Amino acid sequence: MSTSYKLIYFNIRGRGEVTRYLFAQAGVSYTDERIENKDWPALKPLTQYGFLPTLELNGGEHSITGSLVIPRYLAERPEFNLAGANPIENAQIAGVANFLQDLEHAILKLVRVKDNKEEVTKDFTEVQVPNFFGKLDGFCSTGGYLFQDKLTWVDFYFYELYEWIVAVMPNILDNYSSLKKLTTTIENLPNIAKWIKDRPQSAY
């Protein structure tokens, strides 16, 4: 019997969307349970860590929590096939995710800043963007993907961060042609194009 999956997250893309991309790309069915903000205070104390996303397997027989833990787990399942060929490659791909997480923190700092907005924005555009996007562009300049020549879960993680930042900085990838090409590759995957068209719309 195949595994049944339920993803529990808020009604936004946010930290749940990478997992939703993986389900879309792999063509694996799942329940996309979206918590409304008004229901969260009652639910929060019942969760293991006090946050989401959580993935429930087989009606709650097992659960896995964490915005990057879930995609890595699924990607390494044979029916998803969005990970490496062995444990070393899987760790190297997790290393790319770790780097992308630092980019995520830089983006969060930018969008949440209250004081010193000008200073943080200057740092983001002049220091963070060249550092992160420069290195990432190099990673995919040969094989077309962030890890060698294989589409993996971290490409979707990058794409979700890109969706967020391009909404406020439309020219963000102008100097990074390999990353620009990667976003086009992802958007043109038939299952992903369909998901982007059909999914619930939200600002982030």
Next chain:
Amino acid sequence: MSTSYKLIYFNIRGRGEVTRYLFAQAGVSYTDERIENKDWPALKPLTQYGFLPTLELNGGEHSITGSLVIPRYLAERPEFNLAGANPIENAQIAGVANFLQDLEHAILKLVRVKDNKEEVTKDFTEVQVPNFFGKLDGFCSTGGYLFQDKLTWVDFYFYELYEWIVAVMPNILDNYSSLKKLTTTIENLPNIAKWIKDRPQSAY
């Protein structure tokens, strides 16, 4: 032929020490290469991401970077045996690490704060400590370890965070008896006791 390992990190515990604990506990030999601060500016541009720790396998045949990526990789090797029994358990253990990482960020915020020191300290002691340590204490109240009844890599991650915070808040675990017992368990592991006694001393 067995794998040869070289851990490359700075001459501090910091984000390299969890990996060093795993090598000590498993009794696996490795090269503990410690970079001096003065040598870092020249080395940094040669690294994949611009940060450490990096683990080199078989003299550089493969390398893995990231302070949590490396311990998870090693823990899941049979000769280390400090992970779960299957991919689901390994993801759940990574979920604990993800939660501990949020605690690490709260500790970093506390020790790095310049403005609003009083406010951040109050938040840490009254909000962060009960939240994180309360949940973690619950996790190990039954089986004695953070994941069920098995010593895993996240116990060492917790211990390293504890070492950091107990130096400035000696009574931090007074209300968390299961966590207190866990730290005693870890300190009394023969290989760990020897490592703590023999390792290079540093403030953090």
